[in-house]
Amino acid sequence: MPDSPKAALRPLRDDDKDRILAWRNSSDVRAYMYTDHVISPEEHARWFAGVAGDERRRYWIIEAAGKPVGLANLYDIDPRNRRCAWAYYLADPGVRGMGLGSYVEYWMLQQVFETLGLHKLWCEVLVSNEPVWRLHETFGFRQEARFRDHVVKDGAPQDVLGLGILAPEWRERRPAMAERLKSKGFEPPR
Numbered sequence: 525m526p527d528s529p530k531a532a533l534r535p536l537r538d539d540d541k542d543r544i545l546a547w548r549n550s551s552d553v554r555a556y557m558y559t560d561h562v563i564s565p566e567e568h569a570r571w572f573a574g575v576a577g578d579e580r581r582r583y584w585i586i587e588a589a590g591k592p593v594g595l596a597n598l599y600d601i602d603p604r605n606r607r608c609a610w611a612y613y614l615a616d617p618g619v620r621g622m623g624l625g626s627y628v629e630y631w632m633l634q635q636v637f638e639t640l641g642l643h644k645l646w647c648e649v650l651v652s653n654e655p656v657w658r659l660h661e662t663f664g665f666r667q668e669a670r671f672r673d674h675v676v677k678d679g680a681p682q683d684v685l686g687l688g689i690l691a692p693e694w695r696e697r698r699p700a701m702a703e704r705l706k707s708k709g710f711e712p713p714r
Contacts, residue, residue: 530710531627533584533596540585541572543592547615556613556653558675586612586628588619596628598636607644608636623708625656629663630701631713637691646688650677657685662704664697665689 536544545568547553554560563571575583580601586594596612612628614620636645646668649657661667669686676682702712 530589531624532587532590533628533631534587536575536583536585540592541568544568544572544595547595547613550615552617553613553615555677556650556656560677586614586624588616588622588624591616593619593624594628596632598632601640601642603642605644606642607646608640608642609646609648610636611647623705623710625659626663626701626705626708627710627713629659630698630705633663633689633694633698633701634713637694643691644688645694646686648674648684648686650675651683651685652677657687660687660689663689663701664693666693 545563545565548557548568549562554562575581581597581599582601583595583597585592586596593616594612594614596610598608598610601608610632612625612632614624614628633645636642647660647665648671649660651657651670657665657667665687666689667685668688671684671686673681674684705712
């Protein structure tokens with residue numbers, strides 16, 4: 525799957541370990557994760573070691589102009605039921621608002637439906653993270669659930685939205701989303 529000259533997703537490497545810990549512990553990323561605590565190097569090392577060889581998870585580093593700026597992943601990959609979940613974050617605030625999130629979304633949808641041949645992609649997003657769940661809806665995701673008081677953030681319960689998209693819905697939406705990427709200066713991944 526070719527990448528745009530402005531953006532790329534590449535597989536995780538061992539030398540990403542420290543960078544990802546810093547990202548996970550940054551207040552910008554932690555604000556939208558389910559956990560609030562600062563992740564210790566030991567906890568992170570266990571998580572990072574668990575990523576390797578786990579067929580139910582895949583991770584990619586998001587790059588902008590050759591610089592690592594975020595992380596995208598698939599998890600709960602279920603070939604029998606032909607579905608999986610996903611998440612991503614842009615850890616570098618300097619790349620937000622430039623269309624990179626749209627590129628990542630398009631790339632991941634292509635990965636799930638065209639490369640892996642799955643039927644459904646789903647995700648969970650804090651209700652307070654409106655820009656992300658609105659972006660998902662733009663790409664064709666539908667709200668399937670609202671989990672009330674699902675997580676505690678900064679000592680207060682927060683609702684979480686469950687969103688999903690099916691392969692035929694993506695294929696119908698894909699041409700419009702390819703045009704969206706082009707309007708932002710990105711070449712749509714194939």
